Amino acid sequence: MILYLDSNNDCENLFMPTARYNPMSEKVEGKISRRRFITASIGAGVVGIIVGAAGAWLLKPEVVAEKTVTTTLTREVTKTVTATAPITVTPPPVGLDVVAQRAIDGVKSLIAKGAAKPGDTIRILHVAGSRANLEKAIELWSKYIPEIKIELITLGQEPDVYTKAMSEAVTKAGTFDAVTIFSTWLGDIVEAGLARPIDDFFSKYDPGYTGDIAPIEPLASYTTLYKGRRYALVFDSDVFTLSYRRDLLTDPKLKDQFRSQYGMELKLPDTWEELIKMAEFFTKLNLTAPSGGRVWGAYFYAEPRFAAYITWLNIFIESGGILFDLKTMDPKIDTKEGKYAFDVMLRLKPYMPPEAITASWADLYDKFVKGETVFTAAWPSLSKEAHRPTALVKDVAGSAVLPGVEVDVAGAKKIVRAAPNPVNWVAVISNYAKNPELTYLFFQFATSPDIGKDVILTGVILDLFRRCWFTDPKYRPAFEEGYGSEFVDAYLRSLEISFPDLLIRGGPEYLGKLTVNVNAVMAGTKDPEDALSETAADWDSINKKYGVDAQLEAWRALANLFPSDVKEVWRAKGYM
């Protein structure tokens, strides 16, 4: 077939080429004839079938299984790591902790009983950022249990994991056996029917959630329990700490100057009120950062994409605010605690770089490691970044517990400190997993004290959560090296006073609406009172959408897992 373009210069025709096809002609103007085309097509088809069959024979499954790295061709799966080795006798594990040992024994028992067989594969859906961590876990797993293969289904961005997991809940296709999710999504994932309860496996295999090796409470409970049942294994911790420029905070001249101006000591702030004064002081000094940029007193999240809620929520909870009424599920954010949280943030605003309201979350990291902010708060990875050899603050970055709010508890003044734990990766076993018990055992192994230490120290996005990693001399030096010793101490305290994201169904939606309004207030496009009343109205609609009673049950269970200081204030205020 040949397409002819009219030589007529009429522009309308130019864009409407006329196709002329003479079906009777066998050969047209030296082009391929129809007969030759058909012959060639059939020939190509036959050759294709032969080549395909040969390829399939050459790459039959047992040959593929011997490869250590395989790249898949699907769009979502960026790469697949298959941890295998020739099937040999399992070497006896030496010196592993009891949690990992129980996992290994459990797998062997399953194989012995025929409940799992050599060559079985566990498929894990996860985000690209945790790939290095999981590859380390696979490497260690294959040393002890080479019979069972692990396949990683890697997705690029966090929201992709959520979308894929929710799709799986709808299609029930069994495309993966486990997924690592933000604990914020736990309510949605459980209610959608994707997460398998794992209380039975907990009882049977004991993943070490008690005693000195246990993950720190309340984090261990609020990230894995939903309505009183266990649905996840802790895989990470994401509690915020205060990071600061130690060189500026301890400078004798600056300390004198601050004392003379504000009548108080320049030190780590105990409250947000103190922090505002210090932020003002440092901002007005117009200092030059090691990067050459300006030094701002503070940088706390207020950006529009997802992180703005974190700062607001922290101050709100510390001032004794409760998100919902524990009897009616009515939103309780349009209250004096909600207004106070905005008040603190708005008073801090002049001492924060404007990018705090506009840039993405990573900008906070960038500014701190360049020495451009004195006080900031973020995930533990900020401390890792600040201690890298290339960081301009590597020798002067300090860590502390976030400041608190002074509240009245039963007639006495008390500073309540709490630390938010936004997102936090946890491992969930799919209800549609081919072998959920086997899958569970992999995660018990990967999060055990010995193996988990190596897994966490390998990558970037996972952070420490077991008490022994902070306190046991066998583990602590490795974490001190990675994070800095001051951070390890501050982080342990922060974990103990940490509170969860809104881990009920619709959690991302509730927090998304809050983020948009916090950002609008900080940008000056919305009044705080309007923002609070609008958010409360939105939250009320979400409650109704999912059913007030069901949401109330989840909220009551979650509220009980908040840190004890916070609950004490709730009780004093009659909220609890």
Added chain:
Amino acid sequence: MRNNPPKIITYLANLPLNLLLYATLIVPFALMIYLAFLAWNPAAGINWWEAPFTGVNNFIRALSDSRFIAALGRTAAFVVIVVTIEFFLGLALAYFMLEEFKGKKISLSLIIYPLMLPWVVVALIFYLFFQDYGPMNNVFLKLIIGESAQNIHWFLSSTTAFISLIIADVWQWTPFIFLVMYSGLSAVSKRLIEAAQVLGASSRTIFWRIQLPLIKPLVLIAVVLRALEAFKVFDIAYVMTGGGPGTSTETISLYIYRVAIEYHDISYAAALSLIVLIILVIIIRSFIWYSFERGVKR
């Protein structure tokens, strides 16, 4: 004259294409329409076919959803502004590029270059461009207003954030209009222009009375295509401003994305999408009627 092949052969030959079309386009579209009348949310733990039928509730909800209406209005304003600017800029560039001059080929390549970039890349470029420390403040505005340019925070005000989105879109898509207009103007018969010149017509008259009327179909195609694309704007709003400050630069696509993916309110998102589709069909159809079919007797 050759006989047509039997109908069964025609059907069989078309079958693969039809199957593909149904599987990838018509079935999902029908499903979306159906979902718009349900109250389905994946987090509810029920299958979509088990979701309760709610009639037109989602559509009624949309009419009272101030965020949806604001996003719709904002997107419409965005479309009108960017398409107008891009059209006149593209047409002017095309007109001037009709002349022969040294370096024309390089200039053509440079003009078309932004069109080749992925949307996300353009968004990132302009995100950095409009940062407080970015070239807009530190190079361009500094030359005009001096050091005070440092105090302009583009993404902190609703107006300047919206303007930054417009500039990014105009930069990327003016070349598209240019390309279409340039192709059209180049194809206009030189004989017509020469004849007009012989009769004493000025350049302006030739442009308005001969060249532009002849490329009218192309103008329509370019404007309609561009308007449809501009209405779907997502990437630059998502990357550059995140829809902020607050929701002041949230476009309709970004809002529907949030409803569907972040709030997983799939049925409501389907209803919003349908409303947008209907509005677009009405506007585009009216535009085509006004431009081409008005006054034509059949």
